[in-house]
Amino acid sequence: MILVMAVSLVAVPAVSAAEKIVYGDADGDGEVTAVDVTVVMRHTVHMLTLTGDRLKAATVSGDDELSIVDATWIQRKVVNIIDKFPVEESEPEDTGRDxxxxxxxxxxxxxxxxxxxxxxxxxxxxxxxxxxxxxxxxxxxxxxxxxxxxxxxxxxxxxxxxxxxxxxxxxxxxxxxxxxxxxxxxxxxxxxxxxxxxxxxxxxxxxxxxxxxxxxxxxxxxxxxxxxxxxxxxxxxxxxxxxxxxxxxxxxx
Ligand SMILES: Cc1cc2nc3c(=O)[nH]c(=O)nc-3n(C[C@H](O)[C@H](O)[C@H](O)COP(=O)(O)O)c2cc1C
CATH class of the missing domain: 3.40.50.360 (Flavodoxin domain)
Known part of the structure; x- marks a missing residue:
């Protein structure tokens, strides 16, 4: 509960389109942490609304719809059960070569x-x-x-x-x-x-x-x-x- 209260004060910054998406980083601070799990849960109960790149970053299950399932995936990443989200598995690998x-x-x-x-x-x-x-x-x-x-x-x-x-x-x-x-x-x-x-x-x-x-x-x-x-x-x-x-x-x- 304390965590939920704290997160309600977390600003969700906008990210420019050119910036690389960090999947799972729902609050836009550049890291994937327990706070992101909470942000996604708050979105699913309409306590806040994620849009644009924040919505994209949070939607990690690969089904294009942000739900409690995404929060569960992010939780798994936070506790190191997974390396990659399903959405990243289906994305072409960017080798960085031009x-x-x-x-x-x-x-x-x-x-x-x-x-x-x-x-x-x-x-x-x-x-x-x-x-x-x-x-x-x-x-x-x-x-x-x-x-x-x-x-x-x-x-x-x-x-x-x-x-x-x-x-x-x-x-x-x-x-x-x-x-x-x-x-x-x-x-x-x-x-x-x-x-x-x-x-x-x-x-x-x-x-x-x-x-x-x-x-x-x-x-x-x-x-x-x-x-x-x-x-x-x-x-x-x-x-x-x-x-x-x-x-x-x-x-x-
Ligand atoms: C359908 C066909 C047409 C060809 N026409 C020419 C040609 O007009 N002039 C030429 O020098 N070689 C011609 N060749 C030979 C090829 O260009 C040559 O063997 C080439 O190195 C094959 O490359 P690849 O092994 O990477 O397919 C032709 C080969 C084929 C299969």
Missing amino acids: TLVVYFSRTGNTKPLAQYAAEYLDADIFEIEAAVPYTDADIAYYTNCRADSEQSDPAARPEIAGKVDNMDSYSTVVIAYPIWHGQAPKIIYTFLESYDMSGKTIIPFCTSASSPIGSSATNLHALAPDAVWKDGRRFAAGTSSDVIEAWLNEIGF
């Missing part, structure tokens, strides 16, 4: 080069995988295979399995792909159209049997017109990490 390397690599040539770039840039990495995987027959080019018909169809946008959850957190995106009929595979088009890339710096590179990067990268610009596009570069399969690093260094990374 560079993402994205690659598509059907036959494995582009993949190690993308990994070299990610290691050098200390970047997160995301593999573009087709929702309907490309079989060997699908990529047997010049046989009217699936890849042939997609590359000649301006409207083709093969579906991607999975997505980048926290694209907003990246300011730089490296996009690595194989040349398919002189161009980027259409699944790269799908990728670029799936996100708001405005303001991000995009660095394209490709692998190929012999073709140069040519118009494959510049033709991507229209799909993310408000991004800052760096000149792309073509590499042969088996290019060493030293060469990838030297190039990234040369262009200012």
Whole structure:
């Protein structure tokens, strides 16, 4: 009772939208304590009303409704029965990195080069995988295979399995792909159209049997017109990490 009385005097400060939410911190003091349990209980009996970021911070059970259940979760955190709230389990992990390397690599040539770039840039990495995987027959080019018909169809946008959850957190995106009929595979088009890339710096590179990067990268610009596009570069399969690093260094990374 004494605790409840004391808490009634606790101010619940507003938190700016940009501030990171500390789940469980219902009173906004930056810590998760027994006071937060009480604040949530008082909200549930209409003795105070949590709104905005305070409401979000208090709603920890993952069901979007603030109730006694949330108070129970916060209590568990306070006594160290749990490390994370359910709401945090379902949130994409923010790695704190601001560079993402994205690659598509059907036959494995582009993949190690993308990994070299990610290691050098200390970047997160995301593999573009087709929702309907490309079989060997699908990529047997010049046989009217699936890849042939997609590359000649301006409207083709093969579906991607999975997505980048926290694209907003990246300011730089490296996009690595194989040349398919002189161009980027259409699944790269799908990728670029799936996100708001405005303001991000995009660095394209490709692998190929012999073709140069040519118009494959510049033709991507229209799909993310408000991004800052760096000149792309073509590499042969088996290019060493030293060469990838030297190039990234040369262009200012
Ligand atoms: C459908 C298809 C079309 C291709 N078209 C070209 C091409 O126009 N020029 C070229 O030099 N290589 C072409 N290649 C070869 C690939 O670009 C090359 O093997 C690339 O390194 C494959 O990368 P990956 O193993 O990461 O998928 C093509 C390959 C496929 C499957």
